[in-house]
Amino acid sequence: MADFDTSHVKNIVLLGHAGSGKTTLAESMLYEAGIINRRGSIAERNTVADYHELEQERGNSVFSKLLHSKWRGYKINIIDTPGYDDFVGEVISALRVADTGVMLLNAAHGVEVGTDIIWDYTEQFKTPMIFAVNKLDDETADFDKTVAEAKAHFGSNITVVQYPRQQGAGFHEIIDVLRMTMYKFKDSGGKPEKMAIPDDEKEKADLLHKELIEAVAGNDETLMEKYFDKGELDEDEIKEGMKKAMIHHDLFPLFCLSAERNMGSGRLMGFIDNVCPSANEMPAQTTKAGNTLPCDANGPVCIFVFKTVTEQHVGELSFFKVYSGTIKTGMELVNENTGVSEKINQLFVVEGNKRTQVNELVAGDIGATLKLKNTHVNNTLHERGKDMELMPIVFPASNLTMAIESTKKGEEEKLSAALHELRNEDATFKVEVSPELKQTLIHCQGDMHLAVAKWKIENQHKLDVKFIKPRIPFRETIRKSAESMYRHKKQSGGSGQFGEVHLRIEPWYEGMPEPDGLNVRGKETHVLPWGGKLVYYNCIVGGAIDQRFLPSILKGVMEKMQEGPLTGSFVRDVRVSVFDGKMHAVDSNDISFKIAGLQAFRQAFQQADPQLLEPMYHVEVLCPEDLTGSVIGDLQTRRALVEGMDTEGHFTKVMAKVPLAEMQDYSSNLRSFTQGRAKFRMHFLDYEAVPFEVQRKLADDYSKVAKEEMMA
CATH class of the missing domain: 3.30.230.10 (Ribosomal Protein S5; domain 2)
Structure with a gap:
């Protein structure tokens, strides 16, 4: 029998801009739960989540990692995600299976561009969200400014549950306006001392407590009536109201942290257990056929694969969420997408790179299995005789295309196998063999994404490769x-x-x-x-x-x-x-x-009078208002026709028509001159005539190469 029933499994995803402290928070949560007896650190390269050699080299997360902790009768599955937009596929797949998101804000920097970008995806999934202001022990921390920016970016539904009594190096006290208690931490963090709220903080705490109750009651008529009758709501009523409001995306509670000093993580875990929804409290899944699938441990077995990883000497590890039923070792399930029957020989709960074998997992839980024959990301597996296919994850289009070549002759087949493996692991990594361009193209999210692919090919597959600019498909x-x-x-x-x-x-x-x-x-x-x-x-x-x-x-x-x-x-x-x-x-x-x-x-x-045509793309650049001039100026150097501006969320959207030939280094350049504060998307429009000088040069180059080939 499973250790936890569906109601006692909570699935959270840690989100935030790179450097906001997600991996450090995960480490503190595992330590608080007693899963590990010593907290690792990014600097020492010994955290549970960032175990991959590449992440230790880079000093930041590249892949999403599944972890779990046990806390006061609950199991919390934690997915730690990378913070750079290049690895957005890892974030989206984690959001697909999480039931609550924890968005970390760096108190020293406020709302950063990565936070804005990730927020767009949480809105698409309607994931219940908690905000956590981290790094309150930083000398430049500014809690009030960070909260004000968060409300400006993400709306007034952000509601303060905790605030710091002091900030900077002296940070060690958090005032909780839900429990109306002050938590006082030792310098080493850990379990705090619970104290009454000091007199000099009572007025502020009372005001925030009232704001919290009004925000909760404002989303529930029954609680509103109780609030009018009593002038107050008790803690259990507030918690129940918060859960309902979070599920409907109507309220986002905000907490305080110093993940590095382990201050506030235990209280956050308690809130996740007591308030955040379990999978069976979330809206039922909808199948592609339009049917609903309740999250019920007694229902028909149905799992969804959201991530795969290939491990040397082991094979492919498939991560999945159980959306219905109870999956047990030895079961045979049908892959709805391929029709292949898959036997589940082993089941694991995962702690970074450590796997613990279990016999079964109930609806709502997340786990992994090994060596499925023909099952990949977005596949639904279910009991034989059922007809269930869950809605797939929709991944974003690529922003960068490069051609790849092996530097040694005779290694083309090995390179093809390596690229196939990368594509299976990462749905945002696309491979195309172009007969027109006579090149193998890889489509990815940006320079960092490309660098990770190169590292894997060279270090895991032992192949030397080079990237070159792809030829342009002129007409x-x-x-x-x-x-x-x-x-x-x-x-x-x-x-x-x-x-x-x-x-x-x-x-x-x-x-x-x-x-x-x-x-x-x-x-x-x-x-x-x-x-x-x-x-x-x-x-x-x-x-x-x-x-x-x-x-x-x-x-x-x-x-x-x-x-x-x-x-x-x-x-x-x-x-x-x-x-x-x-x-x-x-x-x-x-x-x-x-x-x-x-x-x-x-x-x-x-x-x-032959005419050369070039592919034209519609490009939309989303950037903060203060960068609009720089973005437009750069586009104009790329033969772009700027067609207008608009707003999208908290971004200014610059729209332009740009030749594909001018977009090949755009991803890295945009990140460079905006310090990573802008993003872009593009799609094909049509073919248009190239300027005369460009046509003459291209024709001359072609003629010269053709003559050389004839003479060779």
């Missing part, structure tokens, strides 16, 4: 019509080759009139895989070319359209009319007319 088209004739003639003993093709090419656009002065016998419209169209006309009269050779001419034209004459890019939006030619009774064949069609098209294209 070629024409601006005027042109005619060309090409005769292909080859004689080498026996039957030869002969084909002559006369054709006209024109820029194609929707609704254009039929070819002028030509006798149209047939028309084919081809929607091209790379965008745009080819419209192909048969205008042959008098049998100059046999009908059976027309598909061969088309094949030659299409072949050249896949490697345009200007830069070798795909050609689009062209109309080709074949109107004359010659053939030979013996020597004409398909290959002859394919070559003649290709060469006639190439010649005509060069005479038809």
Whole structure:
């Protein structure tokens, strides 16, 4: 039987900007619960959560980590998350399975950009939230300023439950206006002494206590009536009202901490146990079919995989939340996404890199299992005979694309396997083998995300790789019509080759009139895989070319359209009319007319005022108002057309149309000149003509490379 029933399992995720103290708080919580007997530190590189070699090198969290503590009859599953936006996938997957978020604010810095970015995701998931002002022992700590900024950014629903009696190096007393008690800590932290609120703090504490009660009662009519009748609410009534308001995202209690000195973590854990909702108190999950799935330990077994990690010498470790039923070792579950049957041979509760085997886990709990055959992030596993697929996590689009190459020949297969493993572990890491660009592309969230991928490839897979800028997927088209004739003639003993093709090419656009002065016998419209169209006309009269050779001419034209004459890019939006030619009774064949069609098209294209097109993207940059000028100035150096500004939450949103060629270093540059206080997103718009000077340089470069290849 499981040690804890569903009502006594609480799942929290620690959130906040990098450096806000999440990992240190997790360490204090484990210490307070007696899970560890000595608190590690970031400086000493010995915390339970940041056990990975890469994190110890960098001094900050890169991956989310599952931990758990046992506190006064409850199990608290803790997910520690990284604070940089590059690792947002780790944050989103943790939010998907958490029932409460703890947002840490650095009292020395107030609300930082990472906090704003993460808050957007908590709003999407409607995760009940606690705010905790940390580092109140810092010399520059300013509690009131931090609270004011938090309310300005996240709304007046933030309600103070605790405030510090003093700040800075002397911080050691916290006044709790829910319990109307003062907690006095020793310099070493730990369990505080409970004391009456001093007289000089009573007026402030009474005022905040009243504000807390009014905030709670304002979200519950029954409690409001009791408050009017009695002029007060008791502690249990306040707690129950807070829980309901938190579930509905109507109230966000705020606490005080010094995680490094272990002051306030025990009280926070007590609040999580007593007030924060368990999974069965949260709204039921909705399946993709639109059905609800209550979190009931006696229901049908249903688990959701939110994270996978590949461990050397062990294999793939799958982290999951039990959304229904009780999962036991030996069970066989069906993967709804793949149809594969998976046997659960082992179940674990996890403490960083330490796994403890258990026999079962109940609905609401989070655990891990090993060596599932074909199960990945976002997969739902359930009892055979059921039809349940939970809603998947939606991960953000990538912000940075780079091409990757092995520095040694013959290691392409190993590199492919390494990239496949990275993609399975991280849903925000995408791999694309581009036949057009003849490159392997990786799409990720930013420079730090890229650096982590490189570290894993080099250190875990022992491969030397290099990143290079990806080629730009230009397109070629024409601006005027042109005619060309090409005769292909080859004689080498026996039957030869002969084909002559006369054709006209024109820029194609929707609704254009039929070819002028030509006798149209047939028309084919081809929607091209790379965008745009080819419209192909048969205008042959008098049998100059046999009908059976027309598909061969088309094949030659299409072949050249896949490697345009200007830069070798795909050609689009062209109309080709074949109107004359010659053939030979013996020597004409398909290959002859394919070559003649290709060469006639190439010649005509060069005479038809060829135009190079480049991909244009709609870019939205979210930044604080004081950085708007810098953002716009930088965009304008990138040939951007700034289309306007708007507001989104607490950000100013700058909207622009920018060539993809100018966006390749944007992620790192934006982070650099805004000190990480801005973020951006982009999506493809269309193709537009490149400036003449750019086209000439690209065409010259292509021509030079082509000549070198011919001479080699």
